[in-house]
Amino acid sequence: xxxxxxxxxxxxxxxxxxxxxxxxxxAGVLVALVLFALVGPFVLxxxxxxxxxxxxEAPSLAEPLGRDDYGRSVVSRxxxxxxxxxxxxxxxxxxxxxxxTASGVLAAWRGGWVDAVLRSVSEVFVALPALLIVLLVAAxxxxxxxTLYVGLAVAQWVEYFRVVRARAxxxxxxxxxxxxxxxxxGPWHVVRRHLWPxxxxxxxxxxxxxxxxxxxxxxxxxxxxxxxEPPRAELGLMITESFPYYDVAPWMSLAPVxxxxxxxxxxxxxxxxxDA
Amino acid sequence: MSLGRLLAGRALQAVGVAVVVSALCFLVVLRLPGDIxxxxxxxxxxxxxxxxxxxDGIRAELGLDDPAWQRFGQWxxxxxxxxxxxxxVTHRPVLQEVGYYLxxxxxxxxxxxxxxxxxxxAAGTLAAQRPGGxxxxxxxxxxxxxxxxxxxxxxxxxxxxxxxxLGLLPAVGHGGSTTIVxxxxxxxxxxxxxxxxxTRDAVxxxxxxxxxxxxxxxxxxxxxVLARHVARNAATLVVPYLGVQAVVLVEGVVVVxxxxxxxxxxxxxxxxxxxxDIPVLQASxxxxxxxxxxxxxLVDVAxxxxxxxxxxxxxxx
Numbered sequence: 001x002x003x004x005x006x007x008x009x010x011x012x013x014x015x016x017x018x019x020x021x022x023x024x025x026x027a028g029v030l031v032a033l034v035l036f037a038l039v040g041p042f043v044l045x046x047x048x049x050x051x052x053x054x055x056x057e058a059p060s061l062a063e064p065l066g067r068d069d070y071g072r073s074v075v076s077r078x079x080x081x082x083x084x085x086x087x088x089x090x091x092x093x094x095x096x097x098x099x100x101t102a103s104g105v106l107a108a109w110r111g112g113w114v115d116a117v118l119r120s121v122s123e124v125f126v127a128l129p130a131l132l133i134v135l136l137v138a139a140x141x142x143x144x145x146x147t148l149y150v151g152l153a154v155a156q157w158v159e160y161f162r163v164v165r166a167r168a169x170x171x172x173x174x175x176x177x178x179x180x181x182x183x184x185x186g187p188w189h190v191v192r193r194h195l196w197p198x199x200x201x202x203x204x205x206x207x208x209x210x211x212x213x214x215x216x217x218x219x220x221x222x223x224x225x226x227x228x229e230p231p232r233a234e235l236g237l238m239i240t241e242s243f244p245y246y247d248v249a250p251w252m253s254l255a256p257v258x259x260x261x262x263x264x265x266x267x268x269x270x271x272x273x274x275d276a
Numbered sequence: 277m278s279l280g281r282l283l284a285g286r287a288l289q290a291v292g293v294a295v296v297v298s299a300l301c302f303l304v305v306l307r308l309p310g311d312i313x314x315x316x317x318x319x320x321x322x323x324x325x326x327x328x329x330x331x332d333g334i335r336a337e338l339g340l341d342d343p344a345w346q347r348f349g350q351w352x353x354x355x356x357x358x359x360x361x362x363x364x365v366t367h368r369p370v371l372q373e374v375g376y377y378l379x380x381x382x383x384x385x386x387x388x389x390x391x392x393x394x395x396x397x398a399a400g401t402l403a404a405q406r407p408g409g410x411x412x413x414x415x416x417x418x419x420x421x422x423x424x425x426x427x428x429x430x431x432x433x434x435x436x437x438x439x440x441x442l443g444l445l446p447a448v449g450h451g452g453s454t455t456i457v458x459x460x461x462x463x464x465x466x467x468x469x470x471x472x473x474x475t476r477d478a479v480x481x482x483x484x485x486x487x488x489x490x491x492x493x494x495x496x497x498x499x500x501v502l503a504r505h506v507a508r509n510a511a512t513l514v515v516p517y518l519g520v521q522a523v524v525l526v527e528g529v530v531v532v533x534x535x536x537x538x539x540x541x542x543x544x545x546x547x548x549x550x551x552x553d554i555p556v557l558q559a560s561x562x563x564x565x566x567x568x569x570x571x572x573x574l575v576d577v578a579x580x581x582x583x584x585x586x587x588x589x590x591x592x593x
Binding site: 120121123124125126127128129130131132133135136137138139216219220223224225226236239243246257260261264265268 | 288289290292293295296297300301304420423424425426427428429432436523526527530531534535545546549550557561564565568569572
């Protein structure tokens, strides 16, 4: 995982205006993709409906992306795959964020043995590649969604933990928090007034990177045929399945690649200007 | 941080990693569909020769009826004695198999890392010569593109371009001098982006420092300043990030090796998951994870050597 690295301060080079424009563009494309993923499955047909007589049909007005080697509608499969990626990634990021933030704040606040235990647990996870964790957890059972979910969340919580712990320790040790303690304003006040505003920018950055990591990990596992199993529509799987027909039906493999690339670029684009 | 404390900390981390990975592998075995005694019997004697008697024999021999925690203890003690058993598919000792795959991975990772440092380092240094200039902007675009391309897509693109359309290089295979080029380049391109970014920022920072200005005032030529003062000090900023890259590298290895059928640990791991070859799965996952700890240790030692001044804050892993 590279999120820790990406948080390293980079010098600001781009103009503020172009940055804002790029960010709005990313947000726009992202909204379009989310709409496609949410509305598409209801409007378009069944992604698993085969009609073998329409083998590799070329794109037309009715079927904007044509049909695949089983005569299934590519655009419908694409909508389902995008929805799967977005929903599962969002769930994983939310889970990892809650667990990581809670444990990070706990470690920074209590210190002592709590901190020592949590830190050594996180040390172990830092040394494990996320994909390895997901791969092992995914091996638990074939093509189940929940194993992928658990694997991705377990692999990601440690980033939030490390960043939150480091920043929370700084905030909690500041004179402002000391004063709040002397005034007996209570822990809730400290969280709302001091901790949250300080952590929020880092967390949004990590979350948008986490979306990228989850989506890519999922499609990568699909691609090496260890993740979700056919006939489920998944971006990585779709790329693998369509690759043999690259010559005769390039639109089939290009469509999932384009969606994957756009998702990645847009989430990264959102982050890029976040710290501007 | 002293060398001894550093090594002790990394050793503890290695033990923790080993326990977590083996626990995960053990869970995989527990959760496997079907009676495992029958599966092992099938692996040993062939599917046609499996009967209840053979399965019972194996169950008694391996203690499959014991409670799970006892079996986990057994599993761990086997691990401590480095007893990985035999592959369920090829029947060869797992250590021998994994050693072969490890060699493949080290070869590939080494080539990729070298290439990535050359590409990324050069791009970063060039970009740092004139911050905001044309080279800097091009590097920026390069970094962003590389970051957004997952390794498997990058690999596919390279195969399409160099093997299918230009016919320059073999797309898959292991051995020979040309088969390593495509997987290594795929990995290296992925890594080079972050190396370029870190190098650029480090070089810019070091060049703006007082000691570099002093070296110039002394009348050193630009090349000498770069070689003697900028390189080493920038390296202290870049090298710690190579540890982070190790994680990326190992993840990439899993994918790129399967894509190009390069016979390394990642390839072995994916196949072990696929074939349910538990001993190989456990050993290759363990070796991959320990590889990262080893690389991080090397990085720590290198940083200590480059900049022996004691530091208060620990190096981010």
